[in-house]
Amino acid sequence: xxxxxxxxxxxxxxxxxxxxxxxxxxxxxxxxxxxxxxxxxxxxxxxxxxxxxxxxxxxxxxxxxxxxxxxxxxxxxxxxxxxxxxxxxxxxxxxxxxxxxxxxxxxxxxxxxxxxxxxxxxxxxxxxxxxxxxxxxxxxxxxxxxxxxxxxxxxxxxxxxxxxxxxxxxxxxxxxxxxxxxxxxxxxxxxxxxxxxxxxxxxxxxxxxxxxxxxxxxxxxxxxxxxxxxxxxxxxxxxxxxxxxxxxxxxxxxxxxxxxxxxxxxxxxxxxxxxxxxxxxxxxxxxxxxxxxxxxxxxxxxxxxxxxxxxxxxxxxxxxxxxxxxxxxxxxxxxxxxx
Amino acid sequence: xxxxxxxxxxxxxxxxxxxxxxxxxxxxxxxxxxxxxxxxxxxxxxxxxxxxxxxxxxxxxxxxxxxxxxxxxxxxxxxxxxxxxxxxxxxxxxxxxxxxxxxxxxxxxxxxxxxxxxxxxxxxxxxxxxxxxxxxxxxxxxxxxxxxxxxxxxxxxxxxxxxxxxxxxxxxxxxxxxxxxxxxxxxxxxxxxxxxxxxxxxxxxxxxxxxxxxxxxxxxxxxxxxxxxxxxxxxxxxxxxxxxxxxxxxxxxxxxxxxxxxxxxxxxxxxxxxxxxxxxxxxxxxxxxxxxxxxxxxxxxxxxxxxxxxxxxxxxxxxxxxxxxxxxxxxxxxxxxxx
Numbered sequence: 001x002x003x004x005x006x007x008x009x010x011x012x013x014x015x016x017x018x019x020x021x022x023x024x025x026x027x028x029x030x031x032x033x034x035x036x037x038x039x040x041x042x043x044x045x046x047x048x049x050x051x052x053x054x055x056x057x058x059x060x061x062x063x064x065x066x067x068x069x070x071x072x073x074x075x076x077x078x079x080x081x082x083x084x085x086x087x088x089x090x091x092x093x094x095x096x097x098x099x100x101x102x103x104x105x106x107x108x109x110x111x112x113x114x115x116x117x118x119x120x121x122x123x124x125x126x127x128x129x130x131x132x133x134x135x136x137x138x139x140x141x142x143x144x145x146x147x148x149x150x151x152x153x154x155x156x157x158x159x160x161x162x163x164x165x166x167x168x169x170x171x172x173x174x175x176x177x178x179x180x181x182x183x184x185x186x187x188x189x190x191x192x193x194x195x196x197x198x199x200x201x202x203x204x205x206x207x208x209x210x211x212x213x214x215x216x217x218x219x220x221x222x223x224x225x226x227x228x229x230x231x232x233x234x235x236x237x238x239x240x241x242x243x244x245x246x247x248x249x250x251x252x253x254x255x256x257x258x259x260x261x262x263x264x265x266x267x268x269x270x271x272x273x274x275x276x277x278x279x280x281x282x283x284x285x286x287x288x289x290x291x292x293x294x295x296x297x298x299x300x301x302x303x304x305x306x307x308x309x310x311x312x313x314x315x316x317x318x319x320x321x322x323x324x325x326x327x328x329x330x331x332x333x334x335x336x337x338x339x
Numbered sequence: 340x341x342x343x344x345x346x347x348x349x350x351x352x353x354x355x356x357x358x359x360x361x362x363x364x365x366x367x368x369x370x371x372x373x374x375x376x377x378x379x380x381x382x383x384x385x386x387x388x389x390x391x392x393x394x395x396x397x398x399x400x401x402x403x404x405x406x407x408x409x410x411x412x413x414x415x416x417x418x419x420x421x422x423x424x425x426x427x428x429x430x431x432x433x434x435x436x437x438x439x440x441x442x443x444x445x446x447x448x449x450x451x452x453x454x455x456x457x458x459x460x461x462x463x464x465x466x467x468x469x470x471x472x473x474x475x476x477x478x479x480x481x482x483x484x485x486x487x488x489x490x491x492x493x494x495x496x497x498x499x500x501x502x503x504x505x506x507x508x509x510x511x512x513x514x515x516x517x518x519x520x521x522x523x524x525x526x527x528x529x530x531x532x533x534x535x536x537x538x539x540x541x542x543x544x545x546x547x548x549x550x551x552x553x554x555x556x557x558x559x560x561x562x563x564x565x566x567x568x569x570x571x572x573x574x575x576x577x578x579x580x581x582x583x584x585x586x587x588x589x590x591x592x593x594x595x596x597x598x599x600x601x602x603x604x605x606x607x608x609x610x611x612x613x614x615x616x617x618x619x620x621x622x623x624x625x626x627x628x629x630x631x632x633x634x635x636x637x638x639x640x641x642x643x644x645x646x647x648x649x650x651x652x653x654x655x656x657x658x659x660x661x662x663x664x665x666x667x668x669x670x671x672x673x674x675x676x677x678x
Contacts, residue, residue, distance in 0.1 A: 006417070007441045009467055050662050078345070079529055086656065087426040089446050090664075093532060093654035097667040102346045102529035104458065105446040105654070105669075107428050119443065119458075126465015128348055146658075190418055190441035193432060315432035315444070317425065319485075323389050325429075328436040330444075 005222025007190050007215075009118070011125040014184035014337070016176035018131070019069035020292040023062040025140065025166025028281075028289070031271045036293040037167075038065065044141070044166050052086060055139035055166075056094040059084070062168040063095055063135050070172035072131065077101040077172075081120050082135040083112035084284050085164070087146065091137050101133065110208075110238055111191070112136045113169060113288035114311025114332040118188030120173050121334070130175050137168035138283025147201070147318055161202040162240045162282035165270055169288030171296075180339075183299055187335035189219040193315065195328040201316060205243020205267075205279055207327035208312040212236055212243075213250040215310060215331035220256065223335075227258050231335070232304040234258060235295055237287025237311050238267025240280030266290035287311050299338040307336045344561025346529050346554075348457070350464040353523035353676070355515035357470070358409035359631040362401040364479065364505030367620075367628070370610045375632040376506075377404065383480070383505050391425060394478035394505075395433040398423070401507040402434055402474050409511035411470065416440040416511075420459050421474040422451035423623050424503070426485065430476050440472065449547075449577055450530070451475045452508060452627035453650025453671040457527030459512050460673070469514050476507035477622025486540070486657055500541040501579045501621035504609055508627030510635075519678075522638055526674035528558040532654065534667040540655060544582020544606075544618055546666035547651040551575055551582075552589040554649060554670035559595065562674075566597050570674070571643040573597060574634055576626025576650050577606025579619030605629035626650050638677040646675045 022037045029040030041058070048054040059082070067074050080099055082092035083106040096103035108115040113136035120132035141151060143164035149155040176184055194214045198207035216234065220226065227234070239247055244265040251258050270281035270290060291309055299305060312331040321327075361376045368379030380397070387393040398421070406413050419438055421431035422445040435442035447454040452475035459471035480490060482503035488494040515523055533553045537546035555573065559565065566573070578586055583604040590597050609620035609629055630648055638644060651670040660666075 052658055052662060053664075083446065085427075087658060088424075088448065088654060088656035090654070090656045090659045093667050093669075094659070094664070096654075096669075097532040097534050100531055103532050103669060104454065104529065107422065107444040107446045109427065115443065122462055122467040123465065126462065126467050128461040128465050190443065192439055193436040193442050195436050315427060315429070315435075317427035317429045319391055319426060320429045320433070323391060325392075325433070328432050330432075330435075330442060 007218045008187060008222035009122050010187045010223055011121055013125050014176060014186045015121050015124040015173040016180060017183040018172045018174045019066050020171040020296045021062050021066040021069055022289040022293040023058050023168045024289050028165055028167050028270060031275055033270055033290060033294050036297060037289065051139055051141035052090060055091040055137055055142050059091050059095040059135060059137040059168045060098045062170045063099060063133060066170035066172050067133060077133050078129045078131055079104055080133045081106055081116035083107050084137045085143050108330055109313030109315055110282055110284050110287065111311035111313035111330055111332050112284045114309055114334050117185060117334045118332050121185040121188055124173060124175050132173050133170060134173060135170035136284035136288040138164050138285035140164045140166045143283060157278055158202045160242055160279050162204055162267060162279045163277035164283035165281045165286035167285035167289035169292035171292055182339060183296055184337050184339060185334050186337045187223055189215055189333040191215040191331040193328045193330050195326055197326045199326045201321050204282060204314045205240040206246055207314050208329040209239055209243045209246040209250055211329035212247055212310055212312045212331045215333050217254060217256060219333045231306045231308045234263050234308045234310060236265045237290060238282040239265045239312060240267045240282065242279045244268050299336065305338045309334045309336055346557045347526060347561035348461050349526045349562055350460055352464050353515060353525045354460050354463040354512040355519060356522040357511045357513045358405050359510040359635045360401050360405040360408055361628040361632040362397050362507045363628050367504055367506050367609060370614060372609055372629060372633050375636060390478055390480035391429060394430040394476055394481050398430050398434040398474060398476040398507045399437045402438060402472060402509045405509035405511050406472060416470060416472050417468045418443055418471045420445055420455035420471060422446050423476045424482050447669055448652030448654055449621055449623050449626065450650035450652035450669055450671050451623045453648055453673050456524060456673045457671050460524040460527055463512060463514050471512050472509060473512060474509035475623035475627040477503050477624035479503045479505045482622060496617055497541045499581055499618050501543055501606060501618045502616035503622035504620045504625035506624035506628035508631035510631055521678065522635055523676050523678060524673050525676045526562055528554055528672040530554040530670040532667045532669050534665050536665045538665045540660050543621060543653045544579040545585055546653050547668040548578055548582045548585040548589055550668035551586055551649055551651045551670045554672050556593060556595060558672045570645045570647045573602050573647045573649060575604045576629060577621040578604045578651060579606045579621065581618045583607050644677045648673045648675055
């Protein structure tokens with residue numbers, strides 16, 4: 001029984017991250033984290049006939065590379081948990097068709113990768129799964145035409161808008177032996193939907209920051225863990241520069257002081273400001289690719305050993321926006337530890 | 340350790356279905372199963388300003404009624420697992436905002452309800468959750484305008500097209516005591532994506548039948564269970580009349596003979612042919628509402644005691660269809676038993 005408090009799990013048998021692979025687009029590869037990605041695409045169309053097919057192909061390459069890196073045969077993978085921003089999560093659905101593994105389609109908008117990590121870890125901790133492949137992807141061109149404007153229009157972006165990353169990240173988790181060394185997922189928190197009545201789809205960081213605060217607060221309250229004592233860093237994904245500032249204020253407001261240098265946002269790290277991504281990176285693939293590269297590789301290299309990874313998602317659709325609805329948001333947290 | 344075989348779980352601590360509630364639209368209420376639904380709507384707009392808001396409101400009413408019927412306070416619900424056909428699963432997202440419980444957004448198209456039952460049961464069996472609320476919804480008017488044509492056009496439907504049900508179903512699961520009487524979920528199977536290259540979005544039954552066969556075959560192979568000995572009926576949702584015939588042939592083809600009178604399809608049961616639903620009902624809400632009413636109530640009344648519930652989903656999007664893609668499909672199976 002690993003349920004700790006109302007929303008969280010502390011795993012008795014923390015699963016091991018057996019492999020993690022990231023793929024990033026050309027613009028993402030040219031950013032500050034470029035050298036950390038396993039693959040940087042030269043062609044963000046990947047030789048496909050549409051952006052949607054390209055995104056699915058990018059995720060497939062990433063997923064199969066992660067399985068290969070884990071040393072497990074693809075036929076042994078017991079579940080593929082994945083989602084993306086495309087309507088009906090087609091990037092993941094078509095990827096699952098290629099993989100032929102049991103599939104659990106998830107939707108948590110940009111939080112999906114962390115949602116998958118928490119869910120897979122919980123299933124593994126309870127003995128339901130021996131291993132799982134967790135993935136997520138996003139593509140600037142599929143997201144722009146679906147959520148905003150056709151790229152061909154050359155629409156001017158507002159300064160608070162985030163830039164959807166063309167990227168994918170996949171991790172293979174497997175049941176860990178108790179004293180085994182390596183990267184483990186030690187705890188997880190399931191978020192609640194929080195809505196602070198932000199209606200501007202070009203201001204996602206502001207919409208998501210309250211859900212991230214709610215999730216971090218629940219994680220610390222449920223598990224009794226503390227910043228500093230139990231975590232060296234919190235990595236959020238993806239609030240961008242504006243949302244990160246709001247989160248710092250919201251955390252202070254409820255007495256949860258996190259030193260600003262310890263709160264890193266994947267979306268605020270993926271691009272440099274000179275690349276003009278406006279408020280920073282976003283998309284399911286942002287936190288997935290950044291955590292599967294920059295975060296996990298640095299942990300394995302011994303730079304730090306404990307991190308709380310918090311994925312956040314804005315659960316709106318173009319239809320709900322047009323109908324005057326505000327943006328309900330959610331966040332999930334996974335505690336990572338390099339032992 | 341309850342993982343049985345490659346895709347299935349046999350639960351050591353089968354969760355109890357503490358409550359199940361169904362809501363159906365006026366047309367669904369006028370069909371053969373009308374008397375079994377807990378609520379039949381008079382107004383399928385539910386007093387809302389849009390069909391999308393109406394669907395979310397229908398799901399919210401259904402979910403809150405299920406929690407009330409379980410006798411548990413809403414604040415004790417540890418997870419709400421739900422999905423729907425709307426882009427970015429907004430019916431479930433907005434419902435989760437109203438409920439304020441931890442939320443796991445799922446997408447398995449029309450299979451989502453059974454996907455949720457299997458996932459929640461697995462988490463409960465392993466001790467990760469004490470309880471969970473599982474739901475799904477669909478609405479004829481949201482689905483038509485999103486996937487097909489605006490209703491106002493009065494487009495002629497093809498005979499093989501299915502009719503998306505305006506309906507919702509929600510079940511509250513809780514950890515069962517070993518010898519407790521009642522309705523239990525004893526096993527579950529995670530499906531794989533199967534694609535037989537059907538490209539006609541008005542022929543979903545044909546697209547989904549191979550995935551249903553694949554899932555049923557895996558369930559029997561993994562668990563060693565047998566039709567007749569271990570299950571009185573298989574309930575599929577939703578293949579409709581055409582897809583059900585195809586499934587019977589596909590099952591025969593691989594030596595898995597299921598007597599036709601023992602293979603019941605929720606979509607082929609929801610409407611009478613006189614109501615002219617063409618190939619039968621469909622939508623996430625169809626299998627959810629039919630299993631939460633007709634199936635579970637008859638089991639509780641002692642009419643039969645063991646059923647395999649198989650939810651099937653077509654993982655296409657309007658975009659993938661326009662790009663010439665075929666329809667990848669998936670199915671999940673949950674073994675139900677009244678003890």
